[in-house]
Amino acid sequence: MSISKKEIRFLSSLSRKKYRDEAGVFVVEGEKMVEEALRSGFTVDNVYRRDEIGEAAMARISSLTSPSPVLAVVRKPDGLGIAEPAAPQRGLFLALDGIRDPGNLGTILRIADWFGVDAVYASEDSVDLFNPKVVQATMGAIFRVRFHYTGIPALCRSFRTSGGHVYGTFLDGEDMYGMELDPGRDRPSLIIVGNESNGISASVASEVTDRLFIPPYPPDDPGSESLNAAVATALTVAEFRRRGR
Numbered sequence: 001m002s003i004s005k006k007e008i009r010f011l012s013s014l015s016r017k018k019y020r021d022e023a024g025v026f027v028v029e030g031e032k033m034v035e036e037a038l039r040s041g042f043t044v045d046n047v048y049r050r051d052e053i054g055e056a057a058m059a060r061i062s063s064l065t066s067p068s069p070v071l072a073v074v075r076k077p078d079g080l081g082i083a084e085p086a087a088p089q090r091g092l093f094l095a096l097d098g099i100r101d102p103g104n105l106g107t108i109l110r111i112a113d114w115f116g117v118d119a120v121y122a123s124e125d126s127v128d129l130f131n132p133k134v135v136q137a138t139m140g141a142i143f144r145v146r147f148h149y150t151g152i153p154a155l156c157r158s159f160r161t162s163g164g165h166v167y168g169t170f171l172d173g174e175d176m177y178g179m180e181l182d183p184g185r186d187r188p189s190l191i192i193v194g195n196e197s198n199g200i201s202a203s204v205a206s207e208v209t210d211r212l213f214i215p216p217y218p219p220d221d222p223g224s225e226s227l228n229a230a231v232a233t234a235l236t237v238a239e240f241r242r243r244g245r
Helices: 005-013 017-023 033-039 055-061 102-114 134-139 152-161 229-243
Strands: 025-029 044-048 070-075 091-097 117-124 147-149 163-177 187-194 210-213
Touching: 005 017, 005 055, 017 025, 025 033, 025 044, 025 134, 033 044, 033 055, 033 070, 091 102, 091 152, 102 117, 102 134, 102 229, 152 187, 163 229, 187 229
Parallel strands: 091 117, 091 187, 117 147, 163 187, 163 210
Antiparallel strands: 025 070, 044 070
């Protein structure tokens, strides 16, 4: 299989959101990720293998420091625009309020996949779902987790109007392990994940119904100031799922 200079330029351009949006495609790399893409309901436009196009060409189209043996161009699914902020009848959901780090977003999708979160919502200023670093960090969860960009304050109001809970983690919140938590069996529950540097924004914090705190150990002598956003998400969702057993 040969690859033209035009193809190389096009594939290299997909590292930038502007060109991904224009073409309606994104890139996945690595044997496992490409296998996941081929098994998913996503449309795979092309698969490029290092053994077929050559190591130099693969290095030019790869976004990885060490180019993988295989790379695929995958078409974005339909309906991934800005979603209406409407709450479902029941279930456990995540809302990302300004998550900017690609590794965090990818890891949060893996967490959502592992714990069976019903959908993940993100504010419009969050990092692009199809950023190559996000895609790689999901380890295939991108093909399984329902994901929408939407207005988070309006989404919170929708959950509250539906009789659901809106949870957020705060340093002045109540100890999560001593609280009553609703895993969303009979009504919807939304967990807010705040920005890495600034936490949950004021406009979203005002919509939170239950303020949680993940206590350190020992309680009176914490080491770090706070937890990484993805780590905090994992701890919180795990506790909700434990309560729902």
